[in-house]
Amino acid sequence: MARELTEVGVVGLGTMGAGIVEVLARAGLSVTAVDVDDDAVARGRAHVEQSTERAVTRGKLEDADRTAILERVRYTTTLADLGSAELVVEAVPERMDLKAQLFAELDRICPPDTILATNTSSLSVTALSVATGRPSKVIGMHFFNPAPVMKLVEIVRTVVTEPGVVEDVEALAARLGKVDVTIGDKAGFIANALLFGYLNHAVEMVENRYASREDVDAAMRLGCGLPMGPLALMDLIGIDTAYEILQTMYQQSRDRLHAPRPLIKQMMTAGLLGRKSGRGFYTYAERGSAEVV
Numbered sequence: 001m002a003r004e005l006t007e008v009g010v011v012g013l014g015t016m017g018a019g020i021v022e023v024l025a026r027a028g029l030s031v032t033a034v035d036v037d038d039d040a041v042a043r044g045r046a047h048v049e050q051s052t053e054r055a056v057t058r059g060k061l062e063d064a065d066r067t068a069i070l071e072r073v074r075y076t077t078t079l080a081d082l083g084s085a086e087l088v089v090e091a092v093p094e095r096m097d098l099k100a101q102l103f104a105e106l107d108r109i110c111p112p113d114t115i116l117a118t119n120t121s122s123l124s125v126t127a128l129s130v131a132t133g134r135p136s137k138v139i140g141m142h143f144f145n146p147a148p149v150m151k152l153v154e155i156v157r158t159v160v161t162e163p164g165v166v167e168d169v170e171a172l173a174a175r176l177g178k179v180d181v182t183i184g185d186k187a188g189f190i191a192n193a194l195l196f197g198y199l200n201h202a203v204e205m206v207e208n209r210y211a212s213r214e215d216v217d218a219a220m221r222l223g224c225g226l227p228m229g230p231l232a233l234m235d236l237i238g239i240d241t242a243y244e245i246l247q248t249m250y251q252q253s254r255d256r257l258h259a260p261r262p263l264i265k266q267m268m269t270a271g272l273l274g275r276k277s278g279r280g281f282y283t284y285a286e287r288g289s290a291e292v293v
């Protein structure tokens with residue numbers, strides 16, 4: 001029988017991490033939310049507060065429930081506060097050195113049966129698992145942006161992940177109101193492996209002045225029924241995150257479909273990171289907003 005997890009941690013409170021904190025707290029779990037410094041913690045907290053406030057304004061959440069959700073989250077810059085977490089989800093930037101170091105530290109801090117999950121979208125879960133002394137308790141738990149809205153969680157099992165751990169995480173995903181797919185450890189898993197070649201191709205069309213950004217997005221929204229065009233989606237994902245994912249997939253597949261288009265790197269260098277910086281392919285009313293100006 002699957003374990004019913006009640007106390008969890010999230011490390012890294014960027015767009016994805018803060019969204020994951022909200023999803024977990026909404027499902028009634030106690031969440032310890034960790035980031036490296038006070039500024040990062042404040043940004044993560046603001047993200048959760050604004051997102052739940054918007055839900056109240058839209059009549060989707062009672063004010064009292066919002067208060068209860070916010071009270072279930074404890075914010076901290078001290079990793080050692082995760083000492084009693086039954087599961088920790090890591091959502092720090094997509095860099096193997098950073099994640100491996102974090103996993104090694106979590107391995108020292110958390111009890112031996114704590115599940116260590118990574119929200120990585122393209123790095124090897126197996127490589128991360130061997131940074132710990134408990135590879136069988138390491139698993140991928142990949143959420144989609146915006147985490148409170150997107151229904152899917154990809155659960156990534158390595159060749160050594162214990163079946164019981166997979167069961168526990170599948171049961172948790174169901175409690176979070178998500179639909180899960182369980183897969184093996186290959187860069188991009190299912191969704192990103194299919195999605196990012198398409199996103200990269202859309203960038204190529206704009207880069208070559210073959211089509212305008214608006215026309216590329218309109219074609220996919222209005223012609224193919226997607227909720228948002230590929231360039232608007234790149235802005236939502238984050239240009240830097242998209243670059244890292246493509247780069248990792250390219251290193252593994254060597255398929256030029258995944259070789260990040262030069263424009264992506266140029267935008268990254270120029271600080272055009274998408275919604276989170278206020279400008280990417282489009283310009284936004286304010287950081288993080290969806291309103292295009």
Ligand code: 3HC
Nearest residue numbers: 051058060121143144145146148149150192227228233237
């Ligand atoms: N946080 C919380 N809730 C949000 C939100 C956010 N950032 N953005 C939108 N929402 C909620 C709204 O509150 C609204 O909720 P309601 O229906 O309960 O009132 C609902 O989502 C719909 O929002 P809107 O009416 O404002 O706008 P849209 O109908 O245009 O939907 C969207 C916005 C959900 C982002 C939609 O455009 C969409 O589904 N886009 C595609 C997103 C996608 O493909 N994500 C996957 C990216 S790949 C990935 O994440 C993998 C990773 O590894 C990079």
